[in-house]
Amino acid sequence: MLNIEHTRLTSAIAMICMLIFPLTLFASESAVKYVAITAIVEHPALDNVRKGVEDELKDNGYIAGENLKLHYQSAQGSSANAAQIAKQFVASKPDVIVGIGTPSSQALAATSKTIPIIFTAVTDPVIAKLTPSWGASKTNVTGVSDALSLETQIEIMLKIKPDIKTIGYVYSPGEINSTIVLKQLQDMLASKEIKIIAAPAQRTSDIPTAAKSLKGKVDIIYTTTDNNVVSAYESLVKVANESKLPLIASDPASAQRGAIAALGMSYYDLGRQAGKIVIRILRGEKPGDIPPQVGNVTQLVINTKAAQKQGVILSDEILNMAAEIIEK
Amino acid sequence: MSFEFFLGSLEIGLIYALVSLGVFISFRLLDFPDLTADGSFPLGGAICGLCLYTGIDPWIATLFGTLGGCIAGMITGWLYVKLNILQLLSSIIVMIGLYSINLRILGLAPYIMEETTRMAGSPNLSLLDAKTIFSPFINADYTNQYIVQPLMVLGFVLILWWLLNCFLNTQKGLALRATGTNARMARAQGIPTGGITILGMAISNGLIALGGSLFIQTQGGADITIGVGTIVIGLASIIIGESIFPAKRMWVVLLSVIFGSILYRLFIAIALGNELLQNVGIGTEDLNLITAILVVLALVLPKQLKKWAHKRGRSA
Numbered sequence: 353m354l355n356i357e358h359t360r361l362t363s364a365i366a367m368i369c370m371l372i373f374p375l376t377l378f379a380s381e382s383a384v385k386y387v388a389i390t391a392i393v394e395h396p397a398l399d400n401v402r403k404g405v406e407d408e409l410k411d412n413g414y415i416a417g418e419n420l421k422l423h424y425q426s427a428q429g430s431s432a433n434a435a436q437i438a439k440q441f442v443a444s445k446p447d448v449i450v451g452i453g454t455p456s457s458q459a460l461a462a463t464s465k466t467i468p469i470i471f472t473a474v475t476d477p478v479i480a481k482l483t484p485s486w487g488a489s490k491t492n493v494t495g496v497s498d499a500l501s502l503e504t505q506i507e508i509m510l511k512i513k514p515d516i517k518t519i520g521y522v523y524s525p526g527e528i529n530s531t532i533v534l535k536q537l538q539d540m541l542a543s544k545e546i547k548i549i550a551a552p553a554q555r556t557s558d559i560p561t562a563a564k565s566l567k568g569k570v571d572i573i574y575t576t577t578d579n580n581v582v583s584a585y586e587s588l589v590k591v592a593n594e595s596k597l598p599l600i601a602s603d604p605a606s607a608q609r610g611a612i613a614a615l616g617m618s619y620y621d622l623g624r625q626a627g628k629i630v631i632r633i634l635r636g637e638k639p640g641d642i643p644p645q646v647g648n649v650t651q652l653v654i655n656t657k658a659a660q661k662q663g664v665i666l667s668d669e670i671l672n673m674a675a676e677i678i679e680k
Numbered sequence: 681m682s683f684e685f686f687l688g689s690l691e692i693g694l695i696y697a698l699v700s701l702g703v704f705i706s707f708r709l710l711d712f713p714d715l716t717a718d719g720s721f722p723l724g725g726a727i728c729g730l731c732l733y734t735g736i737d738p739w740i741a742t743l744f745g746t747l748g749g750c751i752a753g754m755i756t757g758w759l760y761v762k763l764n765i766l767q768l769l770s771s772i773i774v775m776i777g778l779y780s781i782n783l784r785i786l787g788l789a790p791y792i793m794e795e796t797t798r799m800a801g802s803p804n805l806s807l808l809d810a811k812t813i814f815s816p817f818i819n820a821d822y823t824n825q826y827i828v829q830p831l832m833v834l835g836f837v838l839i840l841w842w843l844l845n846c847f848l849n850t851q852k853g854l855a856l857r858a859t860g861t862n863a864r865m866a867r868a869q870g871i872p873t874g875g876i877t878i879l880g881m882a883i884s885n886g887l888i889a890l891g892g893s894l895f896i897q898t899q900g901g902a903d904i905t906i907g908v909g910t911i912v913i914g915l916a917s918i919i920i921g922e923s924i925f926p927a928k929r930m931w932v933v934l935l936s937v938i939f940g941s942i943l944y945r946l947f948i949a950i951a952l953g954n955e956l957l958q959n960v961g962i963g964t965e966d967l968n969l970i971t972a973i974l975v976v977l978a979l980v981l982p983k984q985l986k987k988w989a990h991k992r993g994r995s996a
Binding site: 424425427428430431433435436439440442454455459460461464466480481482526527528531534535554 | 682685688689692779783798801803804806808809820821822823825826895899900901903904905908909913945949952953964965968
């Protein structure tokens with residue numbers, strides 16, 4: 353009996369040693385600047401944001417490993433991990449923390465009121481309550497939104513197909529950014545003679561069904577930077593080609609994958625823009641004095657082959673507007 | 681790992697200890713493979729978030745969140761007991777249904793507060809400026825947050841541990857344990873196993889939803905994605921706890937489940953905070969793998985040590 357108790361104790365001690373030992377190796381230097389970046393999940397667009405931030409720092413003389421300590425962690429899609437990462441970052445007291453995506457940024461803002469927090473890839477920081485308004489927040493939070501001007505998006509759609517009566521919108525209801533865009537579109541189109549039909553797809557495998565349900569009901573399909581939709585864009589393109597439904601996207605990469613046009617933000621440049629704010633803060637500015645910004649690099653990409661497949665004849669006007677024309 | 685980060689991990693571990701206790705009731709005591717957790721955790725968060733957003737007292741909001749989970753659990757139990765749908769299937773049905781319901785609940789708050797004219801669902805509800813059960817005790821600049829939150833959550837866990845232990849030793853509690861061990865025998869003894877199963881599922885999912893309610897109050901927002909993988913975290917915590925602290929008496933078993941959840945979070949903390957690992961090129965993309973390996977170690981190591989000590993004991 354005593355022996356068993358003893359073993360249990362030994363194993364418990366062994367476990368605790370195993371836990372504590374690697375943790376004591378955590379070292380910190382105070383002379384170098386320390387920037388921590390966290391994203392809710394690994395994903396091409398979000399990874400580009402991170403790369404943008406890192407490159408902007410590098411180009412301004414903040415070299416990781418020399419005068420900059422750079423720390424990146426992804427929550428692997430788990431909110432519990434996002435919460436834990438937020439706590440870890442705040443506890444390690446960096447000079448700036450960058451939050452990529454809404455849940456990660458919220459977790460950071462809920463954990464610190466003093467460490468500067470820069471959000472990116474958040475569509476509406478005011479609805480997300482990260483900042484009280486679009487003015488300087490006077491708090492420790494500021495950042496760059498990826499909101500697109502929907503007026504311009506609709507203009508492009510009308511230039512491609514001038515007689516639009518109904519727009520179809522394929523999106524996942526589980527993503528805050530996509531639902532915000534839907535609401536804004538509904539509000540905006542209410543005054544115009546255009547209707548919008550939303551086709552929710554909860555999983556990537558639901559996208560073809562959602563798209564097919566729009567056949568015969570809409571004149572055009574519009575997609576935003578929805579993670580699910582973007583990751584399975586080919587399945588949407590297939591339906592669009594078969595049903596002769598023009599497909600308009602809002603990230604340039606989707607035009608390469610088969611949308612007729614995409615007027616979108618470059619997520620790499622979004623990261624660069626966030627990086628500029630990070631640098632301003634490293635040089636002594638207060639986040640509360642910097643108003644949140646909207647990503648300012650957009651480009652129009654046109655895919656002529658896709659237009660052909662989806663039964664649209666492109667005007668010279670739109671072709672002249674394009675920053676890039678894809679013909680394959 | 682700094683003390684502050686340690687406490688932060690402890691806090692999340694304690695919140696998920698409530699989830700583990702809930703999963704323990706369904707999975708171990710009732711022998712009911714229940715996936716409702718992935719829906720009832722965010723359900724608790726969504727209801728609690730809705731109440732907080734509309735200015736209802738945070739303690740009442742937490743209670744409503746918990747009750748929401750109880751109802752979800754009762755529906756799962758009812759589908760199985762009354763409609764004879766397979767256990768796993770009835771829990772999956774409720775989990776899937778809850779996804780849409782949660783979206784609706786999260787979208788309801790801005791509509792009630794007349795911030796939007798449309799009653800549409802939403803995947804995220806920000807609670808960054810809402811009053812929570814923690815906020816009266818936290819400084820304006822959050823400097824004592826890392827102490828206050830874990831302590832309060834610890835209070836919750838200790839109270840529920842004690843309540844659960846008391847309950848499981850009552851007539852009803854013993855009936856619940858008997859139902860899970862051998863339903864046919866329990867029925868022969870005159871235990872209404874159907875009703876007991878529904879009760880057990882209500883308690884189980886109530887605990888999980890309470891976890892969700894506390895989680896969103898520390899997280900700054902209720903998001904539809906917080907439910908993903910809840911059941912996996914709960915099960916892993918139970919298995920770690922049982923393997924490292926094997927016990928027979930109910931109060932110790934429940935305690936080991938709580939410790940399991942804390943240990944699981946400490947594993948993640950190691951994977952996140954270890955610079956040695958990062959220097960050899962291991963990053964967060966390997967987080968799940970590291971956790972998996974550590975869980976296996978936790979399962980195997982105590983047995984190996986016991987074997988080893990046993991051998992040594994014999995040779996001496």
